[in-house]
Amino acid sequence: MLLGFRGSVQLAVILFSAIFAVAQDSPSVSADQIWNDLAAGNQRFVTGKTAPEDFVAQRKALIKSQHPHTAVLSCSDSRVPPETLFDAGLGQLFVVRSAGEDDDAVVIGSLEYAVEHLGSSVIVVMGHQSCGAVTAACSGGKSESVNLDAVTAPIAPSCAKADANQPGALDLAVRDHVHRVAQDLLSKSRLLKKASDEHKLTIIEAYYSLETGKVTKLH
Ligand SMILES: [Zn+2]
Secondary structure, three states, rough: OOOOOOHHHHHHHHHHHHHHHHHOOOOOOHHEEEEEEEHHHHHHHHOOOOOOHHHHHHHHHHHOOOOEEEEEEOOOOOOHHHHHHHOOOOOEEEEEOOOHOOOOOHHHHHHHHHHHOOOEEEEEEEEEOOOOOHHHHHOOOOOOOOOHHHHHHOOOOHHHHOOOOOHHHHHHHHHHHHHHHHHHHHHHHHHHHHHHHHHOOOOEEEHHHEOOOOOEEEO
């Protein structure tokens, strides 16, 4: 059936409204698809076959806006840069880093900004092998400053859950800390909790192995 011009316009308006409504209600890319893309990028990093990036073109295309699907909270450790580990270009990852990936108010506020204003629908909380912050927290020694205490104090409860004499105790503490931070993001932030409850946000817990280069999804 042929539609007149007015009918075509009305149909287009209805379709546009429907598509826009869907886009408002749910992320345009699923959390599974986003993780699959991250895992594929990490696999390229692991095998040394990273994709060539045209940073000049990317930079120019992103001058006015950014819409990163993924936010990453990771340790500041020089060996764990998320953009490199996931073989990501400009505009793909909104990255927040602190020693021991702790979640103070500034960190949570940064993640809220990514979710609320940039449309990020996945937050990856990533710990890693041989984390110095976790090692310091679990050593039980006194820090040299109140600021260093602020880094290690939030990790201490995770140390208590692992028997220091057991092999792999540090790794257990790293993984427990990642889990605690992921839970804290929801308990400390009404905005992130609301987005999660409305299925607009998925929090993924992850662990990076320095030995293999692989990022493993924990939860
Ligand atoms: Zn670390």
